[in-house]
Amino acid sequence: MTTPNRNFLHSLWDFFCSLKLTMFLLISLAVLSIIGTVIPQGTPPEQYLAQITPNKLKLYKSLGFFDMYHSWWFIMMLTMLTANLISCSIKRLPHIWKIITLPVTIMNDGLEKSLANLSSIKSSDEPTAVKEQVVAFLSAEFAKPIVTEVDGAWHLFAQKSPWCRLSVYFVHLSVIVIFIGAMIGSIFGFKSFANIPEGGSVSKIMLRSEKELDLGFELRLEKFSVAKYDNGAPKEFKSILTVLENGKPVPDYTNVRVIVNDPLTYKGITFYQSSYGNAGNYFFTFSELDGKNPVSVTIPGQSAVNFPDGSSMHVVEATNDVAQFSPGLSGPAAQVERRTADGKAESFVIYANHPELNIQHAKQNGSGPVIHYKGAEELMYTGLQVAKDPGVEVVWLGCILMVIGIYAAFFMSHRRIWVRIQDGSVTIGGNASKNPGGFQQNFEGLVERLKSDLTKEK
Amino acid sequence: MTSSLLFNITTFAYLASMLLFFVFLAARTKAFGTAGMLTAYFGLLAQTVAIGLRWKESYDIGVGHAPLSNLYESVVFFAWTIVLIYALLDIKYKYRVIGAFVMPFALLGMAWAQLGLNTGIEPLVPALQSNWLLYHVITCFLGYAAFAVACGISIMYLIKANHDANDQKTGEASVMSMFPPARVLDDLNYQAIMIGFPLLTLGIITGAAWANYAWGTYWSWDPKETWSLIVWFVYAAFLHARITKGWVGKRAAWLSIIGFAATIFCYLGVNLFLSGLHSYGGGK
Numbered sequence: 001m002t003t004p005n006r007n008f009l010h011s012l013w014d015f016f017c018s019l020k021l022t023m024f025l026l027i028s029l030a031v032l033s034i035i036g037t038v039i040p041q042g043t044p045p046e047q048y049l050a051q052i053t054p055n056k057l058k059l060y061k062s063l064g065f066f067d068m069y070h071s072w073w074f075i076m077m078l079t080m081l082t083a084n085l086i087s088c089s090i091k092r093l094p095h096i097w098k099i100i101t102l103p104v105t106i107m108n109d110g111l112e113k114s115l116a117n118l119s120s121i122k123s124s125d126e127p128t129a130v131k132e133q134v135v136a137f138l139s140a141e142f143a144k145p146i147v148t149e150v151d152g153a154w155h156l157f158a159q160k161s162p163w164c165r166l167s168v169y170f171v172h173l174s175v176i177v178i179f180i181g182a183m184i185g186s187i188f189g190f191k192s193f194a195n196i197p198e199g200g201s202v203s204k205i206m207l208r209s210e211k212e213l214d215l216g217f218e219l220r221l222e223k224f225s226v227a228k229y230d231n232g233a234p235k236e237f238k239s240i241l242t243v244l245e246n247g248k249p250v251p252d253y254t255n256v257r258v259i260v261n262d263p264l265t266y267k268g269i270t271f272y273q274s275s276y277g278n279a280g281n282y283f284f285t286f287s288e289l290d291g292k293n294p295v296s297v298t299i300p301g302q303s304a305v306n307f308p309d310g311s312s313m314h315v316v317e318a319t320n321d322v323a324q325f326s327p328g329l330s331g332p333a334a335q336v337e338r339r340t341a342d343g344k345a346e347s348f349v350i351y352a353n354h355p356e357l358n359i360q361h362a363k364q365n366g367s368g369p370v371i372h373y374k375g376a377e378e379l380m381y382t383g384l385q386v387a388k389d390p391g392v393e394v395v396w397l398g399c400i401l402m403v404i405g406i407y408a409a410f411f412m413s414h415r416r417i418w419v420r421i422q423d424g425s426v427t428i429g430g431n432a433s434k435n436p437g438g439f440q441q442n443f444e445g446l447v448e449r450l451k452s453d454l455t456k457e458k
Numbered sequence: 459m460t461s462s463l464l465f466n467i468t469t470f471a472y473l474a475s476m477l478l479f480f481v482f483l484a485a486r487t488k489a490f491g492t493a494g495m496l497t498a499y500f501g502l503l504a505q506t507v508a509i510g511l512r513w514k515e516s517y518d519i520g521v522g523h524a525p526l527s528n529l530y531e532s533v534v535f536f537a538w539t540i541v542l543i544y545a546l547l548d549i550k551y552k553y554r555v556i557g558a559f560v561m562p563f564a565l566l567g568m569a570w571a572q573l574g575l576n577t578g579i580e581p582l583v584p585a586l587q588s589n590w591l592l593y594h595v596i597t598c599f600l601g602y603a604a605f606a607v608a609c610g611i612s613i614m615y616l617i618k619a620n621h622d623a624n625d626q627k628t629g630e631a632s633v634m635s636m637f638p639p640a641r642v643l644d645d646l647n648y649q650a651i652m653i654g655f656p657l658l659t660l661g662i663i664t665g666a667a668w669a670n671y672a673w674g675t676y677w678s679w680d681p682k683e684t685w686s687l688i689v690w691f692v693y694a695a696f697l698h699a700r701i702t703k704g705w706v707g708k709r710a711a712w713l714s715i716i717g718f719a720a721t722i723f724c725y726l727g728v729n730l731f732l733s734g735l736h737s738y739g740g741g742k
C-alpha cells in the first residue's frame with residue numbers, strides 16, 4: 001500500500017526524526033549566529049555603512065543580515081529544530097515509555113548475554129528459601145523486587161528511578177516552552193524608551209512600531225542625580241519617580257528611587273534606569289573679534305541651533321568645573337560641535353572664565369565670531385527603558401524545567417537488577433542507563449554482600 | 459600577607475606543578491605525578507586564600523565587592539576554577555597525567571593576569587552593582603573551566619588515538635603508556651562536558667534573569683549573549699554526537715576543542731573585537 005504520496009510523507013518523517021539533522025541544525029545555527037555578532041544589528045551606524053560597498057550593502061539587506069535573528073531563514077532553522085525535536089521525541093517516546101511501565105521482569109538467555117554486569121553464586125539450599133532471602137536482601141539494599149515463577153525457576157526484578165529516562169524529554173520540552181514564552185512576549189509585550197525632564201511627566205510612549213501607547217497612568221520625574229566615586233568613575237544614576245493616577249500621586253509609588261539594577265514596576269509595566277542628560281538650556285554670547293555687537297544665543301540641551309547663515313551648533317558636553325579635564329583652567333566650559341554651511345564640522349571647547357582662549361580660537365579660525373560661554377540652566381532628564389513582557393514567566397518555567405531536566409539526564413540513572421534462582425545457582429545481572437563505571441562498582445558490592453548473606457546462613 | 463603576594467605564589471606553584479607533570483611524562487616515575495598534583499593543590503589553596511583576601515582588601519579601601527569585576531579578576535578566577543574542576547576529576551578518577559594537559563591553561567591565565575593586566579582594585583560601575591553578578595559569573599566560569607579541562611583531555615585523546623592507529627608494534631614503553639586508554643579519555647571528555655554543560659546553561663539563564671531585571675529584556679542578541687549561545691549549541695551538538703554513530707571518537711574530540719575555542723572567544727574575543735553590553739572585560 002505504498003502510494004507515492006505515502007512514500008513522500010514517510011521520507012519527510014524520517015528526515016525530521018534523524019539525529020543527523022539535529023547535528024546539522026545545531027552546528028549550522030552556531031556558525032550562522034556568528035554573522036550577527038560581526039555585522040551590527042538593528043540600525044547600523046553610518047560609519048559602518050560607509051565602510052562597505054553599495055553592492056555588499058544591497059546583498060546584506062536582501063539576506064536580512066542587519067536583523068538576522070529575525071530573518072526568515074533564521075526563524076526557519078529554529079522552526080526546523082523544533083520540528084526535529086518533536087518528531088524525535090514522538091518516535092522514541094513509546095519505546096522509552098515501555099521500558100518504564102512494562103519492564104522485562106524475566107532474565108532469559110538473550111537478555112543475560114546483553115548485560116554488562118553478570119555474576120553467579122552457587123547455593124544448594126532450598127530454592128524458595130533462597131528466594132525469600134534474596135527478596136529481603138534486594139528490598140533492603142536496592143529496591144523491592146517483582147517475583148515471578150517460571151518452570152520451577154524463580155525470577156526477581158528490581159529497579160531504581162526508571163522515570164529518569166524521561167528527563168531528556170523534559171529538557172527538549174523545555175526548549176519548546178522557552179520558545180512559546182518568547183513568542184508570547186513578542187506578540188503581547190512591548191519595549192520602548194521614555195525621556196522625562198525633571199518636573200516633567202509622561203503618560204504616552206512611542207512604540208517601535210511608531211504607534212503611541214497610552215500607559216493609563218502618568219509618571220513624573222521629581223529629581224535626577226549622578227553620584228561619583230573619588231576617582232570620578234560613576235557610582236550611581238538615580239531617578240526619583242512618582243506615579244500619578246488622574247493627576248494624583250499613588251501612595252506607594254510616590255518618590256520611588258530607581259537606579260540601575262533596581263527598576264520600578266507598576267501595572268505590569270517596568271521602568272529601568274538607562275541613560276540621562278541635560279534638558280536645560282546653555283547660554284552663549286556671539287560677538288565680533290573686537291567684542292562688538294554681542295548677541296545672546298540660547299542652545300537647548302537636547303538639540304542644535306540653526307543660524308541664518310546656514311551653520312548650526314550643539315552642545316556635546318558641559319561641565320561646571322573644567323579643571324578636572326584641563327588642569328590649570330577653571331570655571332564652567334562647554335564642548336560644542338559647530339557645522340558650517342558647507343557641512344564642515346568642528347568640535348571645540350568654549351570657556352566661561354577664559355575669554356582670551358575663546359578669542360584665540362576665533363582668531364585661529366579667521367573670520368568666525370568669538371563665542372563666550374555663559375553657563376547652563378541645571379535641568380536633568382532621565383532616560384528610562386520601558387518594557388512589558390507577559391511571556392517572561394513562561395520563559396523562566398522553561399528554564400527551570402531545563403535545569404532540572406539536564407541535571408536528571410546527566411546525574412541520575414535508571415538501574416535494573418535481575419536475579420534467577422535455578423538449579424542450585426543464583427544468577428545476578430544488571431545494567432544502568434548512565435554512568436556504567438559507577439554502577440559496576442555498586443553492582444560488585446551488592447553481589448559481594450549477597451554472597452556473604454547466602455553463605456552465612458548455612 | 460597581601461593578596462598580590464599570594465597570587466604570585468600561586469603562579470609559581472602552577473608553573474612548578476606543570477613542570478613536575480612534564481617530568482612525570484618523560485621519566486614515568488609515579489612520585490613526580492604525585493608531586494605535581496600536590497603542588498597544584500597547594501596553588502589552589504593559596505589562590506583561594508588570595509581571592510578571599512582581595513575581597514576583604516576591597517572592603518578595606520571602601521569599594522567592597524566580590525573580586526569578579528574586571529578582566530584581571532575574571533582571568534584569575536578562571537584559572538582558579540580550572541584547577542578546581544581538575545582537582546575534582548583527579549579525586550574521582552586519579553589519572554594524574556591529565557595535569558600535564560590542564561595545568562598549562564591555568565598557568566597561562568595566571569601569568570597573563572599577573573604580568574599583562576591592570577591589577578588594581580576598582581570600584582563597581584552602576585551596571586555591575588547587583589548580586590546577579592556573583593551568580594552569573596561563578597556559574598559561567600565554572601562551566602568554562604570544565605570545558606578547558608575537556609579540551610585538554612580531547613587533545614590527549616587525539617594524540618593517543620593517532621598513536622594507536624599509527625604503530626601497532628608498541629613493544630617499548632613510551633610516553634604513550636602513561637596515557638589512559640583512548641576509550642577512557644573519550645569518556646572523561648564526556649564527563650567533563652557533563653559538568654560544564656549544566657553550568658553553562660545556568661550561566662546563560664542567570665545572565666538572562668539579570669538582564670531582564672536590569673534592562674527589561676532577557677535576551678537582546680548582544681554579541682556576548684549570542685556567542686554564549688553558540689558555545690551552548692556546540693556542546694549540545696557534542697552531547698547528541700554520543701547518540702549518533704559516526705560522531706564519536708575523533709569527531710567528538712574535535713567538537714570539544716572547537717567548543718573550547720568558541721568559549722575563549724566568547725570570554726575574551728567578544729570584548730576585544732566586538733562591541734556590546736558586556737564592556738567590563740575589555741578595559742585595561
Ligand code: HEM
Binds near residue numbers: 022700
Ligand atoms: C533539533 C533538536 C533536537 C533533537 C531532535 C534532539 C534529539 C535528542 C535525542 C533523540 C536524544 C536521545 C534521547 C534518548 O537517548 O533517549 C537527545 C538527548 C539529549 N538532548 Fe536533544 N535533541 C535536540 C535538541 C536539544 C537541545 C537544543 C538540547 C539542549 C539542552 C538538547 C539536550 C539533550 C540532552 C541533554 C540529551 C541527553 C544527552 C545525554 O544523555 O548525554 N537537545 N536529544
